Amino acid sequence: MTQSKWLTWPVFVELTEIYTAPLNVIWFILGSAIAQLVYGTFNIENVLLCLLDVFIFDLAVNVSDNYFDYVHAHDREHYAKEVNPIGRLSLPLKRVGWLATSLYILSAIPGIFLWLNTGWPVLIFGAIGYIIGIFYTAGKFPINATPVGETVVALSIAYLIQLTCVYVSIAGRAPFTLATMGITFLLCLPLTLNFFCVQLANNIADLDEDIANHRHTLVYFTGKANALNIMKAGVIIGTLWPIVNVLLGKAPWLTALSSLILIAMWPGMQPFFKNPDKQKTYMGVIKSGSLFFVGYTLLFALGVWLQG
Template identity: 40%
Template sequence: MTKKGLTFKQFWELSEVYTAPLNLFIILLGISAAHYLGGATLSINLTVFTCIIISFHVAVNIFNHWQDYNNAQDEHYKTVTNIIGRDNLSLKTVKGYFYSAMIISFVLGTYLVSQTNLFVGLLGGIGFYIGLFYSYGKYPLNSLPIAETITAIASGFFITLISYYLATYTESQSLAHFMTKLAGISLPLVISMFNNLLANNICDLEEDIPNGRKTLVYYLGKPRAVNLLLFLSVFNYLWLVVLVFLQLAPVTVLLLLLALPFVLKSLKVFKHKQDKQTTFPIILKTMSLTMVLYPILYFLGSYL
């Protein structure tokens, strides 16, 4: 007999709402970049956008668990690993939470477009598409070798770009004008998100193959995928120096270089052993360090 309701603990795991605050740091980077490069103005539109991001984040995570449960070919994954099968959750209840979060984000998104322009709507629409089709369809994105790249760009770049735009919005502005600069500024976040997904897929390779997922790791092989993760992690810190040199970031972001010894130590552990339970959390903490401290240091430098 399936459970019709959700406990707080089940909702916590199903929605992965505990990861939502990371989106707030991405928004903070966009606002801080706006202030540093020309001056930012906080507005109701930024508040609305924040609510959209959080509600859609919850919706996508619930949807991913739902679709992973439906698409699972491995019975152990379906009944032991996935929370829906493990806790015998009602699919009707799961769908109800998903649709509620989707309706909230869609209504707020429609309002935001009405207050700005269709280009914001276009970027938002692309983000909605990537979020929903990450785990849905005949060829879901999470089963393709482009999953890490597309997801990282949608979260790390698009959210930063729209936040920047809303913080500096005037009706005569062109969002495309800022895309090149914001691409460089958001790159540390994009790479960190890419690495999180890559490390996750490295650890899940043996589980993904029976479930028909052919991610980037499947094509590269574990050794090359690990080397790619190591290279991008080091490059991320070197890129901070480039940003300061190009005057796209305040000098305070260079304080993040102090974390490099810790990062290298964590990468060494992961290179030796790739395990979801023991070494993946180390990579997750390492990448989260950049995703949290980089926006904070940028914010401090832009306002000080």
């Protein structure tokens, strides 16, 4: 591949994983619905700016992850050459690094407008997001090589994004308090637990690869059997938690119906529970998790609309 023509559309898709970007819309639908439920308002202009920011930032993080995973790889023969897209596609390392940097800079532009429209909390949320996104794979001790990686990712994607969405929706219209953070956490907990389980499943399937590359994730310390039990418990608690929120009076009654999705999710995850394999059974976990992400969010949003 020539240096001048290395960044084709297929390569861009491979590095950025742009095909996962539509899932970001779900996080913002939920965040907007929470703002509407609790405060009776949401700001479409700010929400769209925030969505654009997260969309570009997500692309940057994926490119950065591929870059630093390649740089840090101890398994140079298999992982670096055959698994990581930089080695597998013979991509110029420096240019991939510049692509990640360019996308990070580009993502900051809508963030600046968002800050001007709202206030300083956006800078704090943004700083936390950038630190997690960059150091997930960068640095001497990247987050993805530690036993807290799954938790950090789940909280940042399934809670911090929605919390930011709530803030930009109510900025200048209602106070942003600890109570706001608490109610948002409760309403995002079903997604957070299920997202944690999807991340945990990924690391269960990648255990041998992670060990070869000196990444000591939670699965490394618990073992596959215990990690699978944690995953099962997380899926059950997360999927049934909407009922708790309804009983606490924090969510519309329609949200409780999302717990029925567990009936469809569990069979889709069973093959992975029996044989946790990245190529053969992991996609069932992704599909089951996505089914709940979409189902819970849409039922919650519909419940808010009917209640309003």
